[in-house]
Structure formats: C-alpha cells, structure tokens
Amino acid sequence: MSTADVVTVVVAGVVTALVTALLLARTRHVPTNPRLPVTLAVAVGLCALVAVLAVALVPLAGQGDPLGTAGDLFSTAARTLVRPLTIVVVVLAADVGFFAGWLRLRREKRSDA
Numbered sequence: 186m187s188t189a190d191v192v193t194v195v196v197a198g199v200v201t202a203l204v205t206a207l208l209l210a211r212t213r214h215v216p217t218n219p220r221l222p223v224t225l226a227v228a229v230g231l232c233a234l235v236a237v238l239a240v241a242l243v244p245l246a247g248q249g250d251p252l253g254t255a256g257d258l259f260s261t262a263a264r265t266l267v268r269p270l271t272i273v274v275v276v277l278a279a280d281v282g283f284f285a286g287w288l289r290l291r292r293e294k295r296s297d298a
Contacts, residue, residue, distance in 0.1 A: 189240070189241075189244075190270055192240055193236075193237055193240045193241070193270065193271075193274065194270075194274060196236050196237075196239075196240050197233045197236045197237055197240075197274045197275075197278060200232050200233055200235075200236040200278075201229055201232070201233050201277075201278040201281055201282070204228060204229050204232045204282075205225065205229055205281060205282055205285050208225060208228060208229075209225075209285060209289060216293075217289060217290050217293045219290070221286040221289065221290050222282075222283045222284075222285075222286030222287040222290060223283065223286070224286065225282040225283065225285060225286035226279040226280070226282040226283035226286065227279070227282075228282060229278050229279060229281060229282030230275050230276070230278050230279030230282065232278070233274055233275050233278030233279075234271070234275050237265060237270075237271050237274055237275065238262060238265055238266075241261055241262070241264075241265040242258065242261060242262065242265075245257050245258060245261060
C-alpha cells in the first residue's frame, strides 16, 4: 500500500465520519422515514467518492494551471474511478452511512413502541 493509498483511506474515513455525524445531527428533529438509511448511504458514499477523487487530483496542481492539463485531469480521474481501492472505500463508506441510518430508524421505532 503506497502513501497515496493510505492518505486516500484516511481522508475518506474522516469525510465519512464528518458527513454521517453532520447529517444525523442536522436531521435530529425531523421524523424518520424508511428511506433514511438509503439516503444516508448515498450521501456518504458520494462524499467519499469526491474525497477519493480530490486526493488523486490534488497532486496534479501546477504552476498557473490549478489542476494541470485537461488530459491529465480526465485520465487521472478515470484511473482513480476504476481502482479497486476506490470501489472498496466508497462501498464501505456507503455501508457506514446505511448502518447509521438503520440504527437511528431502529431507535426511533423502539422509542415509539
């Protein structure tokens, strides 16, 4: 595992934790519905994907061109999207979001019963 891979996993983990905590805190007083786990999974998964892409694209920043040439940008983004590490990180982040939403939904149902 290279240094870039470790940074990718750490950044995606931090983003996943922050997004999950912020979304759950922001919707604390909103009544839950059965779509909450899926909604949270999609939101957290997409945020983790953006974080993984950002970690891959930041080293392309050069003098004058903020993200390097367009060809470098697209080729790096495409290579990042098909890497197994990207897929694993995004799926795990979505799983964390789904589980957090499911726990909140379950707690809400228990308190109503």
